[in-house]
Ligand SMILES: [Ca+2]
């Protein structure tokens with residue numbers, strides 16, 4: 001509540017809300033200085049929530065029977081960058097979008113002066129946002145934690161465990177780092193998580209149940225980016241069944257600007273010789289308009305084509321989230337795995353790339369070549385004659 005004293009969150013996952021058994025509840029209790037009388041015994045059933053001045057805190061009510069909201073709870077850091085601490089609540093039995101027990105987590109924003117009652121089934125984007133599990137029986141939200149600022153954009157991020165998710169093998173588990181965002185994140189569907197929203201840490205092997213426990217780890221390697229730690233209690237280690245393992249994952253940022261999701265090629269993987277053409281797609285987080293101010297033909301993409309680098313030219317896309325660039329292989333071009341020239345290889349060439357939604361210019365920093373979302377990571381295109 002922004003009064004300078006830390007607050008407390010606790011979960012009651014078996015609470016009945018209205019007629020919804022096991023919807024679960026969480027309670028935030030405002031800290032109070034001893035000099036101001038300190039905290040006395042708290043009677044949670046007496047939380048009123050309509051009286052922000054006198055209430056000792058507020059209640060977060062689960063919105064769905066058998067969702068067990070409050071199974072995990074944590075502080076979340078300052079996810080929306082307004083200077084007030086936020087919190088996160090896991091509901092690992094929730095069934096978002098018809099995915100039975102996919103699980104969910106909810107980030108709730110703190111507020112100066114206090115937060116009124118929160119109903120998780122009607123959470124508005126002013127109150128926080130929902131993180132929905134990717135697949136049925138993933139049990140996302142079995143663990144939740146603040147993560148620190150993993151991607152170094154100034155907003156704190158969160159980490160959510162989904163220990164039964166099976167993308168990496170049956171119940172290999174997964175954890176998701178979801179990025180905070182100044183002015184507030186949108187609702188996140190983990191089955192469609194894009195690079196501007198966060199990233200997934202997939203469990204190594206079937207049965208690992210990775211993500212059963214997750215936490216911020218501080219800055220373990222001293223590079224200025226917050227790191228995270230993930231527990232995989234079912235992992236087998238050196239022949240020891242279920243000895244368990246933990247993984248520290250370093251924060252960092254190789255992803256380019258949040259406005260850009262990925263660069264890939266719609267041309268088939270393979271080798272392209274002189275005179276053949278390659279089509280390259282730059283995908284943005286939201287639709288963009290191309291405004292060719294001085295008739296230069298729009299933006300262009302500098303490719304790493306060997307001794308001399310050449311531009312792919314803009315061919316289509318405006319009012320869409322994808323722009324297409326085309327390149328015709330020139331004599332002398334050589335590449336074993338086609339890449340662009342670097343994070344700043346998208347040259348505006350006098351044009352503007354403007355967000356359709358906000359009307360402002362987007363930031364065109366590309367993922368570092370080789371990193372997730374870059375052309376060389378997503379496509380295998382070689383240039384020149386077979387060596
Ligand atoms: Ca407080």
Ligand SMILES: [Ca+2]
Nearest residue numbers: 078080084086
């Ligand atoms: Ca905040």
Ligand SMILES: [Ca+2]
Nearest residue numbers: 149151153155
């Ligand atoms: Ca961040």
Ligand SMILES: [Ca+2]
Nearest residue numbers: 219221223225
């Ligand atoms: Ca670090």
